[in-house]
Amino acid sequence: MPGTVPNSGPVSGDEWASDAELLRRHVAGDSDAFGELFRRHRDRLWAVALRTVCDPEEAADALQDAMISAFRRAADFRGDSAVTTWLHRIVVNACLDRLRRRAVRPVTSAGDEQALEALLTHDPDPARAADTRLDVNAALRMLPPPQRAALVVVDMLGFSVDDAAAILNTSPGTIKSRCARARARLLPHVAHLRGNRSASQRVSPAQGGDT
Amino acid sequence: MTGHPESGVLAEYQAGLVTGRRRASIASHLATCDRCAGLSDQLGEISALLTAAPSPAMPDDVARRLDLVLAAEAAQRHSSERAVDDSPGHPASSPGPRRRWDFRLVTQRILLPVAAVIVLAAGGFGLSRVTGNSSSSSTTAGSEAAPAASAAASAAGSAQSAASVPSSSAAAAGRATHRSGVNPAFKAPLSFQVVNSGTNYLPATLRQQLASELHQHAQPVAGPQVLTSGSLKGCVLRVTEGTSQVTLALVERAHFQGQPAIVIVAVSGHDYKAWVAASGCSGSSDHVLATATLPGTSAP
Numbered sequence: 001m002p003g004t005v006p007n008s009g010p011v012s013g014d015e016w017a018s019d020a021e022l023l024r025r026h027v028a029g030d031s032d033a034f035g036e037l038f039r040r041h042r043d044r045l046w047a048v049a050l051r052t053v054c055d056p057e058e059a060a061d062a063l064q065d066a067m068i069s070a071f072r073r074a075a076d077f078r079g080d081s082a083v084t085t086w087l088h089r090i091v092v093n094a095c096l097d098r099l100r101r102r103a104v105r106p107v108t109s110a111g112d113e114q115a116l117e118a119l120l121t122h123d124p125d126p127a128r129a130a131d132t133r134l135d136v137n138a139a140l141r142m143l144p145p146p147q148r149a150a151l152v153v154v155d156m157l158g159f160s161v162d163d164a165a166a167i168l169n170t171s172p173g174t175i176k177s178r179c180a181r182a183r184a185r186l187l188p189h190v191a192h193l194r195g196n197r198s199a200s201q202r203v204s205p206a207q208g209g210d211t
Numbered sequence: 212m213t214g215h216p217e218s219g220v221l222a223e224y225q226a227g228l229v230t231g232r233r234r235a236s237i238a239s240h241l242a243t244c245d246r247c248a249g250l251s252d253q254l255g256e257i258s259a260l261l262t263a264a265p266s267p268a269m270p271d272d273v274a275r276r277l278d279l280v281l282a283a284e285a286a287q288r289h290s291s292e293r294a295v296d297d298s299p300g301h302p303a304s305s306p307g308p309r310r311r312w313d314f315r316l317v318t319q320r321i322l323l324p325v326a327a328v329i330v331l332a333a334g335g336f337g338l339s340r341v342t343g344n345s346s347s348s349s350t351t352a353g354s355e356a357a358p359a360a361s362a363a364a365s366a367a368g369s370a371q372s373a374a375s376v377p378s379s380s381a382a383a384a385g386r387a388t389h390r391s392g393v394n395p396a397f398k399a400p401l402s403f404q405v406v407n408s409g410t411n412y413l414p415a416t417l418r419q420q421l422a423s424e425l426h427q428h429a430q431p432v433a434g435p436q437v438l439t440s441g442s443l444k445g446c447v448l449r450v451t452e453g454t455s456q457v458t459l460a461l462v463e464r465a466h467f468q469g470q471p472a473i474v475i476v477a478v479s480g481h482d483y484k485a486w487v488a489a490s491g492c493s494g495s496s497d498h499v500l501a502t503a504t505l506p507g508t509s510a511p
Contacts, residue, residue, distance in 0.1 A: 017445075017494065025494060028448040031285040038281060046269035060273045064280055071284045136264040155261040173228070180222035183257045187218045190253045193260045 019083035027075045034071050041084060044157065045091050051152040052095040054141045058102070059095070066094035081166050088159070089167040092149050099145040139189050143182050150178035215247050216240065222254050411466040412474070412487075421485070421503075424461070424474070445494020447475055450486045464490075467500075 017025070017033075019040070025033035038045075049059040049066070070090045077086050140148050146168075153164040154175065165172045186193075216224070216237055223229050224237050241248050412420050447462060461476035471490040485503035492498045 021494060024452075025445065025448055028452040030444070030448050031289060034285070035278065035281050038277065042269045042274060042277070043266065046273065047266045050267055056270070056273075060276065063273070064277060067277055067281060068284060071281060136261065151261065155258045156264060156266075158262065176226040176228050177223065180226040180228060181219055183225075183254050184217075184219040184222040186257050187222075187250065187253055190257055190260070193257070 020079060023074055023077055023083055026071075034074065037083070037087075038067060041087060044084075045087060048088055048152060048157055049091050049095050051137075051140060051156055052092055052145070052149050053098060054137055054148075058098055062094040062098045063091060065097075066091040069094065081163070085159070085163050085166055088153065088157070089169065092153065092167055093169070096145055096149060136193070139186050139193065142189075143185060147178045147182035147185070150175050151182040154179050215244065218250055218254070221247065221251050225251065225254055407464045409465070410463070410474075411469060412472065413468060424463070424476075443473065443493075446473065446488065446492035446497065449494050449497045450475060450488055450492065450499055451477055451484075 017036075019037060022033045022037040022040075026037070045063060045066075046059065049063045050056060053059050053062055066087075070087060073090075077083070081089075140152070143151065149168060150164060153159045153167055154161060159167065161172045161175050164175045168175065220229065220237070224234065229237060241251055410420060410424070443462070461474065463474035463476075464471070465474050466472050467487065473488060473490055473492060475486055475488075477484050485501075486499050487501040487503075489498035489500065
């Protein structure tokens, strides 16, 4: 590459930059900073998108929409929440937008199976995680998107109720209510989820299928 | 309470959404009803199961795709900034040999005791005077300048031969940056020329020194360094933050009042802007000692 230079490392070559610092550098014109911020959080952002839309392709599309939006709107970030909260908020909203648009065409069961297969192909440890994840996604799919998003953000990603409220642009009470209704809706399936989980706990990878 | 509460009510109870007598009623029911107590346990278990579910890593193809999308965004943003920078009136096209800079004190920001960075931005220089810390005897002053002036003169001479990036080469630097911004490789660095000079800027002779430096901009300089990362980059970004459409004309490691310093000159539209900051300047702290604005070529 012409103009290649020594010392062409990443932005944080000689010091660790906070998320807020990276975002500030991005706003200031640093062409590396946002990419670094994204790479830092992409697995969690992917998880929230995938769990919220329950479809890898939709998740990738939603995440793309969200990252472009975040890239362009970074100057709007006011620092009244953590950068991660802000990023998750943009991602979740992009996901819910997609789900709303998609609502007119119901998801077929064939599509579900394809989606789940696609999920499993990316499983780092399919032998152990497949059953649980399959059931988790199947279970999440039963929920209306607002409840699902609340449950994903709180129970799966571990955000506080207050942060979840900021992410989903609603009140903490609404978050609690949505999570409660979602858990109640999943209640009939808990035995199955638990069964898979305890099975996977009993069966260590080394032992194979000795149940 | 008569009868069993619905699972939805139990879930709301667990979430703390049920209060008062109703809460007490449910609590007493749970104490005596194994069935509802079991359901309540299962509700709690759902959260635990979800928390324990493995979190999927982003697939490589998705990661690559998003990297490319963001690289394209960065390139697009950069090229749009470039379009503004290349607008007519850019001083790089006509480096006047005898431009008269009207330096004047504009603002005085943080005063730093130690090293300073002088940042010149394109335009008409109102060169805000750079002052050191108040404890320094050589801060503002015209009076103490006399002995310093001769030293500065020689220093300026060495700087002229050694260093500065021509403002015409700022465009080249911009092009280089533009190229790297377009490069699909995601880690396209924002780069700028950095000059190491022996110039010792002094408050009393600052205007002459800066004028000399700017006159040197008409001459190409061999072997400038290019800075792509690190605290200096962060410094420049932070210092120039808020100045729209900046094209850097000069980033110079020099001295100010004998202390290591950095001089930065940038072109902004028809004007130059300049900042002076301490050498400790980084992305997280700027320590700008002074700023300056200088009319560009279109100014009288």
